[in-house]
Amino acid sequence: MDTAAGVEARLPIRSDMDLVWVRQHVRHAAAKLGFSLVDQTKLVTAASELARNTLVHGGGGQMETAQVTTGGNGGLRLTFSDSGPGIPDLDRALSDGYTSGGGLGMGLGGARRLVHDFTVETVPGSGTSVRVTSWVSRPPRLREDV
Amino acid sequence: MPQHETGGAPGAPAHEVRDFLRRRSEQIAQRWADEPLFRTVFTVSREEAVEAGRAVVDALARVADSRRVEDPDAAGFSAVREQLARMGAARSRAGLSAAQVSSELAALLPPVDRLLVADLERERPERLRECSTALTVLMGTLRLVAMQTALSEIQALTDRQRLQLLEVATPVIKLWDGIVAVPLIGTLDSARSQVVMETLLNAVVDQHARFAILDITGVPTVDSLVAQHLMQTVDAVRLLGAECVVSGIRPAIAQTIVHLGLDLGTVKTRAGLADALGHCLDELGANIVAAAPGGADRR
Numbered sequence: 367m368d369t370a371a372g373v374e375a376r377l378p379i380r381s382d383m384d385l386v387w388v389r390q391h392v393r394h395a396a397a398k399l400g401f402s403l404v405d406q407t408k409l410v411t412a413a414s415e416l417a418r419n420t421l422v423h424g425g426g427g428q429m430e431t432a433q434v435t436t437g438g439n440g441g442l443r444l445t446f447s448d449s450g451p452g453i454p455d456l457d458r459a460l461s462d463g464y465t466s467g468g469g470l471g472m473g474l475g476g477a478r479r480l481v482h483d484f485t486v487e488t489v490p491g492s493g494t495s496v497r498v499t500s501w502v503s504r505p506p507r508l509r510e511d512v
Numbered sequence: 513m514p515q516h517e518t519g520g521a522p523g524a525p526a527h528e529v530r531d532f533l534r535r536r537s538e539q540i541a542q543r544w545a546d547e548p549l550f551r552t553v554f555t556v557s558r559e560e561a562v563e564a565g566r567a568v569v570d571a572l573a574r575v576a577d578s579r580r581v582e583d584p585d586a587a588g589f590s591a592v593r594e595q596l597a598r599m600g601a602a603r604s605r606a607g608l609s610a611a612q613v614s615s616e617l618a619a620l621l622p623p624v625d626r627l628l629v630a631d632l633e634r635e636r637p638e639r640l641r642e643c644s645t646a647l648t649v650l651m652g653t654l655r656l657v658a659m660q661t662a663l664s665e666i667q668a669l670t671d672r673q674r675l676q677l678l679e680v681a682t683p684v685i686k687l688w689d690g691i692v693a694v695p696l697i698g699t700l701d702s703a704r705s706q707v708v709m710e711t712l713l714n715a716v717v718d719q720h721a722r723f724a725i726l727d728i729t730g731v732p733t734v735d736s737l738v739a740q741h742l743m744q745t746v747d748a749v750r751l752l753g754a755e756c757v758v759s760g761i762r763p764a765i766a767q768t769i770v771h772l773g774l775d776l777g778t779v780k781t782r783a784g785l786a787d788a789l790g791h792c793l794d795e796l797g798a799n800i801v802a803a804a805p806g807g808a809d810r811r
């Protein structure tokens with residue numbers, strides 16, 4: 367696919383400036399794949415939350431973007447990974463208003479509501495990886511995988 | 513990394529190169545003075561270019577002496593780091609790309625290598641190859657040092673520009689007696705928010721404002737951090753006895769805020785800057801008469 371050119375990427379997340387690149391990349395990639403303005407904004411906002419968690423809580427890491435296709439429907443998958451302390455209690459971290467720092471505690475749970483698929487893999491002491499996918503049209507029905 | 517010149521043998525290739533550099537310092541500097549990198553940067557006199565070349569040869573000899581030809585952090589380079597940065601910067605200003613500057617640096621090797629080959633003519637081919645390799649590695653490291661230094665200059669420059677941008681990008685506009693507004697444009701990270709908040713609070717005090725409008729039409733993303741900053745600003749304005757109105761929340765952003773689960777309930781919002789101004793004027797009890805002679809009649 368020729369669209370993959372501007373979509374697939376691996377970006378470092380080490381500074382506030384990197385967060386700007388992450389948001390810009392996700393916005394361009396989503397626009398390229400045909401996401402509506404509202405859906406672009408949702409995905410960019412989710413990426414912003416997750417990338418900042420990678421930076422602030424995970425001590426830095428990276429984001430990988432990939433184009434995915436299921437049943438003729440295109441989507442964008444973002445994977446944020448760090449080798450930080452991990453999340454000891456994921457349910458609590460996902461609940462609205464929980465923060466271990468001075469945040470609003472809305473980032474993780476909010477990001478989950480802004481995307482179609484949301485998976486967290488976290489190992490205390492060795493790191494966290496959050497993978498989200500959104501589809502250009504609606505999420506494909508009856509997906510067994512992912 | 514494996515060093516070519518291992519052991520303390522007196523004839524280590526790096527030391528051979530060191531001796532060669534010291535012996536031929538003048539000739540090398542003279543030849544470099546004709547290369548574009550030196551010729552175009554040091555334009556006052558040829559002697560100036562030769563002088564600069566001597567300093568570089570001297571630094572290289574010191575690095576060779578320490579036998580750290582592969583190490584860009586070798587102490588010997590520190591004397592010429594600044595000079596290399598100035599040379600690189602001058603070439604960039606002349607319109608060269610980083611790749612072009614890099615190849616100008618690479619062009620410094622052949623004349624030196626030719627001299628080395630001539631000098632070691634009588635040595636075994638094996639020996640000559642070792643010394644030539646050490647010289648090539650050393651010159652490669654010089655190139656790396658120059659490029660690193662140039663990059664850190666660029667980094668410093670962007671940092672400075674970023675700071676300047678922080679200051680200029682937050683103009684507070686007085687819209688009316690008692691009403692100030694800040695049109696926010698771009699990313700609202702923590703540093704920027706701090707500046708916005710301070711600027712706005714000062715303006716509220718200085719101008720005895722009763723209303724402050726934060727217009728976020730130019731803010732591309734409102735996530736939980738941006739929302740938190742907005743709410744803090746609203747609270748701080750309230751503490752000063754004024755009211756804050758947030759305008760310019762675009763439809764896509766409004767929907768996203770709802771999904772994100774942010775509660776901006778305590779924040780007064782209006783669609784556009786004009787609506788926000790209208791609200792403030794209403795509250796002030798100002799009476800606007802369109803296009804009437806004498807202009808607007810205010811309380």
Ligand SMILES: Nc1ncnc2c1ncn2[C@@H]1O[C@H](COP(=O)(O)OP(=O)(O)OP(=O)(O)O)[C@@H](O)[C@H]1O
Binds near residue numbers: 415468
């Ligand atoms: N990558 C991560 N590594 C370690 N801990 C994390 C990571 N991401 C989230 N957490 C934990 O989950 C908590 C909740 O995250 P969430 O993003 O919801 O809130 P927050 O980052 O504290 O505040 P904000 O609302 O500003 O995002 C964090 O306070 C942190 O303890």
Ligand SMILES: [Mg+2]
Binds near residue numbers: 415419473474
């Ligand atoms: Mg967060």
